[in-house]
Amino acid sequence: MSPNEGLTIAIPRGALFAETLDLLDELGFDTAEVRANDRKLVFPELGLVTTRPSDVPTYVERGAADIGITGKDVLLEQEREVYELLDLGYGRCTMVVAAREGDDAIEESLRRLGTVRVATKYPRIAARHFAETGRHAEIVEVKGSVEIAPLVGLADAIVDLTATGATLRENRLEVREEIVVCTARLIANPVAHKLKAARIDALMERLRR
Amino acid sequence: MIHPIPPGTRDVLPDEMSDLRAISSTLRETFDAAGYGEVRTPSMEYEEVLRIGDERAAGAGFRLFDGQGRVLVLRSDNTIPIARVVATRYRDAEPPLRFSYFAHAYRAVEPGRGQTAEFLQAGIELIGVPGPEGDAEIVTVVVRALEAVGLEHHRIGIGDASLYPALLEAFGVPEGERRPLLEELAERDLVGLERRVEALGLPEEARDALVTVPGLRGGPEVLERADGAAAEAVAGLRACYELLAERGVADRVIFDLGLVRELGYYTGAIFEVYDPAVGFTLGGGGRYDELCGRFGRDLPACGLALDVQRVHVAQTAEERDRTWAVRG
Numbered sequence: 138m139s140p141n142e143g144l145t146i147a148i149p150r151g152a153l154f155a156e157t158l159d160l161l162d163e164l165g166f167d168t169a170e171v172r173a174n175d176r177k178l179v180f181p182e183l184g185l186v187t188t189r190p191s192d193v194p195t196y197v198e199r200g201a202a203d204i205g206i207t208g209k210d211v212l213l214e215q216e217r218e219v220y221e222l223l224d225l226g227y228g229r230c231t232m233v234v235a236a237r238e239g240d241d242a243i244e245e246s247l248r249r250l251g252t253v254r255v256a257t258k259y260p261r262i263a264a265r266h267f268a269e270t271g272r273h274a275e276i277v278e279v280k281g282s283v284e285i286a287p288l289v290g291l292a293d294a295i296v297d298l299t300a301t302g303a304t305l306r307e308n309r310l311e312v313r314e315e316i317v318v319c320t321a322r323l324i325a326n327p328v329a330h331k332l333k334a335a336r337i338d339a340l341m342e343r344l345r346r
Numbered sequence: 347m348i349h350p351i352p353p354g355t356r357d358v359l360p361d362e363m364s365d366l367r368a369i370s371s372t373l374r375e376t377f378d379a380a381g382y383g384e385v386r387t388p389s390m391e392y393e394e395v396l397r398i399g400d401e402r403a404a405g406a407g408f409r410l411f412d413g414q415g416r417v418l419v420l421r422s423d424n425t426i427p428i429a430r431v432v433a434t435r436y437r438d439a440e441p442p443l444r445f446s447y448f449a450h451a452y453r454a455v456e457p458g459r460g461q462t463a464e465f466l467q468a469g470i471e472l473i474g475v476p477g478p479e480g481d482a483e484i485v486t487v488v489v490r491a492l493e494a495v496g497l498e499h500h501r502i503g504i505g506d507a508s509l510y511p512a513l514l515e516a517f518g519v520p521e522g523e524r525r526p527l528l529e530e531l532a533e534r535d536l537v538g539l540e541r542r543v544e545a546l547g548l549p550e551e552a553r554d555a556l557v558t559v560p561g562l563r564g565g566p567e568v569l570e571r572a573d574g575a576a577a578e579a580v581a582g583l584r585a586c587y588e589l590l591a592e593r594g595v596a597d598r599v600i601f602d603l604g605l606v607r608e609l610g611y612y613t614g615a616i617f618e619v620y621d622p623a624v625g626f627t628l629g630g631g632g633r634y635d636e637l638c639g640r641f642g643r644d645l646p647a648c649g650l651a652l653d654v655q656r657v658h659v660a661q662t663a664e665e666r667d668r669t670w671a672v673r674g
Contacts, residue, residue: 200624200625200626221536221538222536222537223536223537322537326625329625331503331563331602332600334600335564
């Protein structure tokens with residue numbers, strides 16, 4: 138059997154890409170071609186499709202890929218109808234609430250205006266976190282560079298993923314609350330999970346080792 | 347010019363419509379031949395009446411008010427209304443009762459997900475026949491119907507709604523801890539499930555069973571691996587398998603011990619319908635032995651509904667795959 142067990146696998150370009158390729162190497166994939174190609178996205182002979190991390194669940198949910206690898210952050214944000222099978226352990230980051238060093242914009246806004254303005258790429262996670270902690274929040278969705286939002290007055294705080302905190306510190310932001318730790322996860326299409334059960338289980342067995 | 351229609355709804359034009367009609371009439375012929383008479387219930391019902399069947403009114407997504415200010419809902423499935431019909435219109439009829447339906451149901455959608463707000467269900471309900479006899483009949487009729495429609499590769503996933511709760515009970519998981527575990531299972535988050543099971547600090551045998559059983563799926567051999575704590579549910583599935591083998595449809599079946607369905611009224615066997623040509627389920631159902639009783643006529647029952655448009659997509663996808671296979 139080929140390393141992919143005959144399955145189509147969606148893998149994330151971006152922050153998880155390098156470690157995902159290392160993992161595939163360990164499983165016996167020859168990823169040299171994937172590493173050499175920035176533009177080529179589909180590798181049929183390897184059973185691989187490379188996409189943005191946030192698109193992986195879309196490919197898997199709709200069955201264009203049988204299984205996929207993406208971050209827990211993406212899964213929490215999108216709530217897709219996919220199976221979450223395995224915590225792969227790498228790509229460890231924390232979803233946090235951060236605000237400007239030393240200021241009390243969050244508390245002040247809540248006290249005087251009854252709500253806090255939060256900029257984020259993760260509107261659902263942010264909304265859920267503030268609702269769960271009994272605070273009203275006005276969620277401002279942005280697509281990138283969230284860190285600048287508190288600096289230019291777009292928001293009082295941000296909800297974002299941080300690995301080392303370096304970007305936050307560069308922008309003079311500090312972590313105020315930790316929401317959840319996120320790692321890379323193996324996900325599966327619900328139909329493939331049944332119809333290709335033996336192949337998916339065989340791949341999982343090799344991943345567990 | 348754009349005159350929008352609500353998200354999740356669609357216009358159906360003649361070419362597609364004639365395909366859908368053909369599918370429905372093929373299904374209807376099979377259902378009829380098996381003795382399932384077609385019924386139609388109102389598209390809208392009183393919310394308080396549907397709530398008798400399921401506390402969330404089967405997850406109804408659309409509510410309206412009538413002239414007297416009473417809350418109506420667009421039905422989100424056809425099973426609860428049929429349970430109402432059984433208890434009110436057939437209160438003295440000798441069971442078993444067999445009904446089929448071809449009717450739209452309505453659910454809320456999230457934009458951009460390709461979900462349908464209005465979908466045509468073709469289904470059958472068998473009332474008064476307990477499992478596994480009744481379960482096997484439902485599966486057999488649906489397999490025959492899908493074969494008649496031309497879905498060569500379809501499969502029926504079979505699980506049991508009582509299986510995981512039985513494991514939790516058998517291993518003495520405290521009442522308060524059970525719901526979160528069942529929610530992880532319903533959300534298909536097996537990582538989260540394992541984590542919560544670990545946190546319970548159970549003996550190794552219990553821990554292993556609670557983590558591995560939901561991942562068991564395949565032929566009848568998976569039933570061997572789940573004996574013991576869930577013996578009753580497993581015995582039911584095994585008996586169902588034997589009946590299906592007698593009827594010659596056993597190789598259509600995939601047992602899935604982690605299968606869970608959204609609706610809260612299922613009490614035993616649960617079903618999902620798959621086709622390898624498409625990545626979504628074509629329908630589902632299960633055993634609901636308490637539902638008719640909630641409306642006042644205590645009878646065991648079981649049913650399955652197909653989404654006709656999804657069956658159509660699978661049919662065209664199978665045709666496409668066959669054409670490609672021929673062309674090489």
